[in-house]
Amino acid sequence: MIKNENYRKISEAIIRFLQTEFKKRGKSKAIVGISGGIDSAITAFLCKKANLDLYGLLLPYKKRGTKEAKEVIMALGIPKKRIIHIDITSIIDSQIKTLNRVINLDKISAGNILPRQRMIIQYAVASSVGGIVVGTQNLSEYILGYFTQYGDQACDICPLVGLWKTQICQLAKFLKVPESIIKKKPHGDIWPRLTDEKDLGFEYKDADKILYLLLIKKYSKDKVIKEYGFNHKLIDKILERVDITNYKRAKISRFYFK
Numbered sequence: 001m002i003k004n005e006n007y008r009k010i011s012e013a014i015i016r017f018l019q020t021e022f023k024k025r026g027k028s029k030a031i032v033g034i035s036g037g038i039d040s041a042i043t044a045f046l047c048k049k050a051n052l053d054l055y056g057l058l059l060p061y062k063k064r065g066t067k068e069a070k071e072v073i074m075a076l077g078i079p080k081k082r083i084i085h086i087d088i089t090s091i092i093d094s095q096i097k098t099l100n101r102v103i104n105l106d107k108i109s110a111g112n113i114l115p116r117q118r119m120i121i122q123y124a125v126a127s128s129v130g131g132i133v134v135g136t137q138n139l140s141e142y143i144l145g146y147f148t149q150y151g152d153q154a155c156d157i158c159p160l161v162g163l164w165k166t167q168i169c170q171l172a173k174f175l176k177v178p179e180s181i182i183k184k185k186p187h188g189d190i191w192p193r194l195t196d197e198k199d200l201g202f203e204y205k206d207a208d209k210i211l212y213l214l215l216i217k218k219y220s221k222d223k224v225i226k227e228y229g230f231n232h233k234l235i236d237k238i239l240e241r242v243d244i245t246n247y248k249r250a251k252i253s254r255f256y257f258k
Helices: 007-024 038-049 066-076 089-100 107-111 113-129 139-144 165-174 179-183 196-200 204-216 221-228 232-244
Strands: 029-033 053-058 083-085
Touching (some): 007 038, 029 038, 029 113, 038 165, 038 179, 053 113, 089 113, 139 165, 204 221, 204 232
Parallel strands (some): 029 053, 053 083
């Protein structure tokens, strides 16, 4: 991984990016879903520093993440009129119950309804107030395909997508994000007590370094094993995850006309 990164410069670059994009689109209202996780917290902090009109959306399922999300709201001092708190539990449970009448939803299909429902609400708010939905996805999640299509991946602009998860953690410290959020294990909030790393089967710090060396530095697998001490099973597991999620990153590029 890159050493001695200047997180002041990184934050300033992202802030300029946000200001430029919002100005280009003639908008000033940033719609951010604040989940209580580190990615959404940083996104909200950067939007605030970019002097955007930040709308904080708290959309918890069974109250998960509510405590941490409220800490972010308080730390940023978001005005009450720009805080939208909707408990989506009844909405989600109703959708799952309705769908189960006609098809037996598996665990993944049912879980993916949560991030998709949140994006429905975020876009409804954005449309109503004339804002832009700001995504919270990072580079690690993107390359590993650790996101729900048309769910947490859906957005108008995504300022963190160029940063690895390990960089996100360091940037959070620089921005003085609440310590409770920095220490919280990354969690997708689809299933209780299931952290990202437990679900993936490896840690972000290992995945980030391996992917950086293989994809950015273009090192061979043998060199990464020999010089950095990673075992081939871990590398293969990470690369398999990248390979099987390629479809998520593919875009429909062909159009048919008669």
